[in-house]
Amino acid sequence: MTAASVSLPGPRPLLTRSAFSGVMVALLVVCAVAPVLNLVVPEGSPFHLSDYMVGLLGKIMCYAICALAMDLIWGYTGILSLGHGLFFALGGYVMGMYLMRQIGRDGNYQSDLPDFMVFLDWKELPWHWALSDSFVATLVLIVLVPGLVAFVFGYFAFRSRIKGVYFSIITQALTYAALLLFFRNETGLGGNNGFTDFKRILGLPLATPGMRMTLFVITGLTLLGFYLLARWIVASKFGRVLQAIRDAESRVMFCGYNPLPYKLAIWTLSAVMCGIAGALYVPQVGIINPSELSPANSIEIAIWAAVGGRASLIGPIVGAFLVNGAKSWLTVAFPEVWLYCLGALFIAVTLFMPHGVVGLARQWRQRRAAVRAASAPAPAGAPREESAA
Amino acid sequence: MTPDLQQDGAQRHERALAAVAPGATESGGRTAGFSRLVQPGEVDVAHGRILYLDDVHVSFDGFKAINGLSLDIAPGELRCIIGPNGAGKTTMMDIITGKTRPDRGSVFFGSTIDLLRHREAEIAALGIGRKFQKPTVFEQLTVFENLELALATDKRVRRSLRFALDSTQRDRVAEVLQTIHLAAAVDRPAGLLSHGQKQWLEIGMLLMQEPRLLLLDEPVAGMTDEETERTAELFLQLKGRHSLMVVEHDMHFVRAIAEKVTVLCDGAVLAEGTLDEVQADERVIEVYLGR
Numbered sequence: 001m002t003a004a005s006v007s008l009p010g011p012r013p014l015l016t017r018s019a020f021s022g023v024m025v026a027l028l029v030v031c032a033v034a035p036v037l038n039l040v041v042p043e044g045s046p047f048h049l050s051d052y053m054v055g056l057l058g059k060i061m062c063y064a065i066c067a068l069a070m071d072l073i074w075g076y077t078g079i080l081s082l083g084h085g086l087f088f089a090l091g092g093y094v095m096g097m098y099l100m101r102q103i104g105r106d107g108n109y110q111s112d113l114p115d116f117m118v119f120l121d122w123k124e125l126p127w128h129w130a131l132s133d134s135f136v137a138t139l140v141l142i143v144l145v146p147g148l149v150a151f152v153f154g155y156f157a158f159r160s161r162i163k164g165v166y167f168s169i170i171t172q173a174l175t176y177a178a179l180l181l182f183f184r185n186e187t188g189l190g191g192n193n194g195f196t197d198f199k200r201i202l203g204l205p206l207a208t209p210g211m212r213m214t215l216f217v218i219t220g221l222t223l224l225g226f227y228l229l230a231r232w233i234v235a236s237k238f239g240r241v242l243q244a245i246r247d248a249e250s251r252v253m254f255c256g257y258n259p260l261p262y263k264l265a266i267w268t269l270s271a272v273m274c275g276i277a278g279a280l281y282v283p284q285v286g287i288i289n290p291s292e293l294s295p296a297n298s299i300e301i302a303i304w305a306a307v308g309g310r311a312s313l314i315g316p317i318v319g320a321f322l323v324n325g326a327k328s329w330l331t332v333a334f335p336e337v338w339l340y341c342l343g344a345l346f347i348a349v350t351l352f353m354p355h356g357v358v359g360l361a362r363q364w365r366q367r368r369a370a371v372r373a374a375s376a377p378a379p380a381g382a383p384r385e386e387s388a389a
Numbered sequence: 390m391t392p393d394l395q396q397d398g399a400q401r402h403e404r405a406l407a408a409v410a411p412g413a414t415e416s417g418g419r420t421a422g423f424s425r426l427v428q429p430g431e432v433d434v435a436h437g438r439i440l441y442l443d444d445v446h447v448s449f450d451g452f453k454a455i456n457g458l459s460l461d462i463a464p465g466e467l468r469c470i471i472g473p474n475g476a477g478k479t480t481m482m483d484i485i486t487g488k489t490r491p492d493r494g495s496v497f498f499g500s501t502i503d504l505l506r507h508r509e510a511e512i513a514a515l516g517i518g519r520k521f522q523k524p525t526v527f528e529q530l531t532v533f534e535n536l537e538l539a540l541a542t543d544k545r546v547r548r549s550l551r552f553a554l555d556s557t558q559r560d561r562v563a564e565v566l567q568t569i570h571l572a573a574a575v576d577r578p579a580g581l582l583s584h585g586q587k588q589w590l591e592i593g594m595l596l597m598q599e600p601r602l603l604l605l606d607e608p609v610a611g612m613t614d615e616e617t618e619r620t621a622e623l624f625l626q627l628k629g630r631h632s633l634m635v636v637e638h639d640m641h642f643v644r645a646i647a648e649k650v651t652v653l654c655d656g657a658v659l660a661e662g663t664l665d666e667v668q669a670d671e672r673v674i675e676v677y678l679g680r
Contacts, residue, residue: 009576251525254519255538258510
């Protein structure tokens with residue numbers, strides 16, 4: 001048998017046909033359907049999308065970006081971070097600083113300085129607020145601050161070959177340390193109240209339906225963009241090296257790959273994605289305070305990814321919508337049971353659905369395909385078996 | 390030294406080499422010379438040795454795992470390493486591949502590359518491939534993807550992002566698939582292969598790396614008799630093109646492939662020679678049967 005008779009799989013397309021149509025539908029919903037239902041359809045109509053829903057969906061889409069980022073680092077690379085809330089908050093705080101400066105003299109104290117600084121009797125802006133007046137600088141810092149923190153932390157952690165549960169615990173400690181730091185008034189980031197009472201962005205008022213919808217559309221497009229980026233990464237050889245690191249890191253090393261730059265690259269990208277999600281979250285929610293840094297928030301991100309299904313990209317997005325949808329309903333209907341539900345959900349998913357909701361759907365589809373194949377006369381796999389034997 | 394003098398020296402060396410060439414040794418016509426320049430990254434086998442360990446010592450919490458081990462392997466040689474449990478066979482491989490640092494001693498790849506100065510990935514890139522005792526493949530990836538990852542190519546992040554197999558590389562993958570008898574399982578996730586097939590896949594991944602030296606830790610463990618036989622054939626094919634160091638307990642297998650056998654015991658070489666010679670050695674018999 002010659003080498004030519006071995007049938008090697010060719011390169012796969014970035015998106016399957018159904019995934020492509022899914023992306024197109026999502027694009028249409030975000031850019032056209034939702035704006036029309038919210039802004040054009042009158043309020044009394046059953047098809048009207050309320051401002052509350054726009055805010056809620058916008059917020060959940062920010063969470064979905066975090067879940068996607070978590071999937072790249074946990075689902076594909078096998079590194080469980082319990083500190084992604086830190087990067088989310090860093091992006092959020094950078095955006096918050098800009099929004100605080102946009103308030104101008106319209107605050108309670110009619111001062112040039114943000115209200116909390118007047119309250120603390122500060123006379124001038126601290127050094128780290130130097131760039132907060134510039135929107136362009138803010139956009140750069142949203143990427144740079146979480147990226148740099150992640151890069152430096154990741155470099156030392158991965159170089160020391162810290163893995164598994166130890167890495168998770170350290171990231172958890174990192175976000176907790178940041179929580180304590182951000183709580184302090186001396187840090188110059190608003191202490192336990194954080195930033196709120198935002199009025200404008202780019203000189204335009206924030207609290208208008210138009211602005212709310214604009215932020216919603218930008219968030220939706222960012223989510224879709226990151227999904228496609230993640231698809232591309234996962235489909236590349238880089239993505240397969242990440243999965244190889246997850247499955248057998250020592251083998252990856254003995255194949256001649258240095259895992260450090262691979263881990264560092266995906267870790268930093270994941271942190272930057274979270275930072276951008278945080279920056280989109282703050283103007284929509286109107287507040288950022290140290291509670292975003294609490295360990296529970298970071299753990300929740302991991303739960304969204306686990307519920308939706310790890311290592312599937314679409315799973316974590318679905319998971320973020322499911323869990324947060326349930327949360328926003330349950331915390332209103334039965335506020336005291338929510339945490340129990342979350343815990344029960346996590347246990348149930350771990351025990352019964354290791355591949356999450358998406359895995360369940362895939363299993364169901366495979367079973368249906370198997371039933372169909374059993375009833376069909378000629379199995380499709382037969383010719384390949386013959387040629388290779 | 391001025392460039393002129395260097396030039397002079399090089400020419401003199403060329404002439405000297407030409408004079409020596411008819412009497413070339415196993416190192417392929419190249420002999421050692423004083424003025425030969427070291428090529429960084431090139432494996433220099435002019436001295437007829439591809440791997441050279443000298444007086445290596447390692448201890449773990451006082452336990453002397455390797456105790457004055459000295460060993461060398463010629464280019465193209467197939468060397469079997471046997472020895473009772475705890476003799477330090479796996480630790481020796483850990484040292485060669487950079488996983489464990491020895492307390493003292495020297496380990497050279499060719500006569501110029503000091504392996505103790507390199508990390509695992511660098512050593513792999515230099516041309517040393519290793520198969521683990523327990524088959525280690527990427528279970529979630531397909532057989533094809535496993536081989537693709539192992540392919541000898543630029544393994545930095547940016548290259549990996551835009552990597553696509555060219556036709557020569559595809560042919561190479563196909564060739565290795567044939568060699569390891571896994572052509573029928575190209576698309577199967579490696580986790581679903583049988584134990585023996587995983588061993589084969591791992592050997593295939595080593596071949597994709599095109600290493601100068603292969604270290605194989607119990608390559609036929611868990612294989613059927615037929616698979617073991619095929620593996621022996623494969624190793625005999627590889628001999629000559631690659632240098633192989635095989636650690637194995639299966640004496641039938643060792644008899645099938647071995648020309649020279651080294652017996653390790655308590656972290657040092659106990660005996661060396663043909664299988665019959667070492668089997669007749671009193672000390673070896675004592676180690677295996679007595680005590």
